[in-house]
Amino acid sequence: LxxxxxxxxxxxxxxxxxxxxxxxxxxxxxxxxxxxxxxxxxxxxxxxxxxxxxxxxxxxxxxxxxxxxxxxxxxxxxxxxxxxxxxxxxxxxxxxxxxxxxxxxxxxxxxxxxxxxxxxxxxxxxxxxxxxxxxxxxxxxxxxxxxxxxxxxxxxxxxxxxxGVVFPYYPREGRYKLNYHQAEEACKQQDAILASHSQLHKAWLEGLDWCNAGWLEDGSVQYPISHPRDQCGRKDTPAGVRNYGYRHKEDESYDAFCFTSKLNGKVYFLKRFKKVNYAEAMKACIRDGSVVAKVGQLYAAWKFQLLDRCEAGWLEDGSIRYPIVNPRSRCGGSQPGVRHLGFPDKKFRLYGVYCFRKTKDERAGGIETTKSLKDNLTKRKSINNTPTNATSVI
Structure with missing residues (x-):
C-alpha cells in the first residue's frame, strides 16, 4: 500500500x-x-x-x-x-x-x-x-x-x-548480436514488444526455460531458468529469473525477450503438394490472400488459437518453426512450445509455410464496437451538456 x-x-x-x-x-x-x-x-x-x-x-x-x-x-x-x-x-x-x-x-x-x-x-x-x-x-x-x-x-x-506470451528471439546473425535498440526493433518486426520483467517472471512461473540472456524493456538483461544445469549458471543454483542488471544499451549485445498478445487474424499452415523455398513460400501465401506469418504471430496462434502442427514451415524472418500444444515423441520432445529449427538457406532448403490472414469479420466487428461505444459516450456528453469535440489545447 x-x-x-x-x-x-x-x-x-x-x-x-x-x-x-x-x-x-x-x-x-x-x-x-x-x-x-x-x-x-x-x-x-x-x-x-x-x-x-x-x-x-x-x-x-x-x-x-x-x-x-x-x-x-x-x-x-x-x-x-x-x-x-x-x-x-x-x-x-x-x-x-x-x-x-x-x-x-x-x-x-x-x-x-x-x-x-x-x-x-x-x-x-x-x-x-x-x-x-x-x-x-x-x-x-x-x-x-x-x-x-x-x-x-x-x-x-x-x-x-x-x-499474452513471452518468447526469446535472436536473428539470423546468431546469438548475442543485438544491442538494446536493435532488440527493440527486432521484437517490433516480429509483431511484438520487448517484454517487461513482470511478464518474463510470469512466463518463468509458467515454465519458460531459456539459457541465453536477453534484453527487457527497462534496459535490464535477464533469463529464466526452470531447470538449473551447469551450462546455465551451475546446476546447484536455484531456479529463477537470473538478472545481469542494467546494461549499456549501445555497446553490449544480447538476445531479446519479446511479448505479444492476441491476433486480429489467423495463422495457418498452408497445405501444398510440395515443399518450397523462402521466395516461393512468400508467393504462396500472397496467392492465398495472406502473408508469411511473423514469429510473434506464430507464438500468439500457439497460445490463443491452440495451433498445433507437427510440420516445420517458413516464417517471415527466414526461420523454420512449428507450434506444438500436445507434445508427442515424433514432434520434438515432451514439452509444449514453438520448436525452432534455425535459419536455413533461403534458396535451396525446402519446407512448408505458415501464413497469416487478417479476419475481415473481426476487423468489421472492431469498427462496429468502436462506433457503438462512441455513440454511447456522445449521448452521455449530450445529457451533461458537454461538447463531444473540444479542440482547445490545455
Missing amino acids: LSSSPDSLPRPSKTFLFLQLTLVTSLPTDVEQGRRKVVHVLEDDTGAVIVQTAPGKVVTHRGGSITLPCRFHHEPEDTDPARIRIKWTKVTDALQFEDVFVALGRQQRVFGAYQGRVFLEQAGPGDASVIIQNVTLEDYGRYECEVTDDMEDDTGFVNLDLE
Whole structure:
C-alpha cells in the first residue's frame, strides 16, 4: 500500500480533494473475473483524510477495450465542475511521462497515438475513469490519474496488463548480436514488444526455460531458468529469473525477450503438394490472400488459437518453426512450445509455410464496437451538456 505519514501532510484547506481507485477488470468479461480492490481511508486526530489505494491492475488483450478506473471525492460537493482538471499520463520511465488525456470542464484533448481511442467514461459525479479502445501492445504499462481543483490535487496509479506470451528471439546473425535498440526493433518486426520483467517472471512461473540472456524493456538483461544445469549458471543454483542488471544499451549485445498478445487474424499452415523455398513460400501465401506469418504471430496462434502442427514451415524472418500444444515423441520432445529449427538457406532448403490472414469479420466487428461505444459516450456528453469535440489545447 502507498502510505504517507500524517505529520508530513499539510493541513486541509476549505476545499479538499482526494482520489480513490477501484481496480476492476474490464472488457472482455471472459478474460478474467472482476476483482475489486478495497480503498482504505484513514483519519487522524486533526481530521485530515489520508487516502491509500491498494495496488492492482486491469487486464485485457490487444484489440480489446478497457476502463482505467479512477474516482474522486470533492468537498464542498457544490464546487463548479468547470474548475476540475482531469489528466491521464503514462509513466514510461522513473522520471518520464507521456500525455494521454486531459479535460478541464467541457474542454478535452487526447494526445498522440491515443487519439480516437480514449474517452471519459462519465459514469457519474466524481468519475475520472477513461476508456481505451482498440488496445495495442504499446498501451501496456502504468498510468497516472491526476485530478486538480485550483490549488488542491491528488494522484493515483493504475497498471494496464495484457494477456499474452513471452518468447526469446535472436536473428539470423546468431546469438548475442543485438544491442538494446536493435532488440527493440527486432521484437517490433516480429509483431511484438520487448517484454517487461513482470511478464518474463510470469512466463518463468509458467515454465519458460531459456539459457541465453536477453534484453527487457527497462534496459535490464535477464533469463529464466526452470531447470538449473551447469551450462546455465551451475546446476546447484536455484531456479529463477537470473538478472545481469542494467546494461549499456549501445555497446553490449544480447538476445531479446519479446511479448505479444492476441491476433486480429489467423495463422495457418498452408497445405501444398510440395515443399518450397523462402521466395516461393512468400508467393504462396500472397496467392492465398495472406502473408508469411511473423514469429510473434506464430507464438500468439500457439497460445490463443491452440495451433498445433507437427510440420516445420517458413516464417517471415527466414526461420523454420512449428507450434506444438500436445507434445508427442515424433514432434520434438515432451514439452509444449514453438520448436525452432534455425535459419536455413533461403534458396535451396525446402519446407512448408505458415501464413497469416487478417479476419475481415473481426476487423468489421472492431469498427462496429468502436462506433457503438462512441455513440454511447456522445449521448452521455449530450445529457451533461458537454461538447463531444473540444479542440482547445490545455
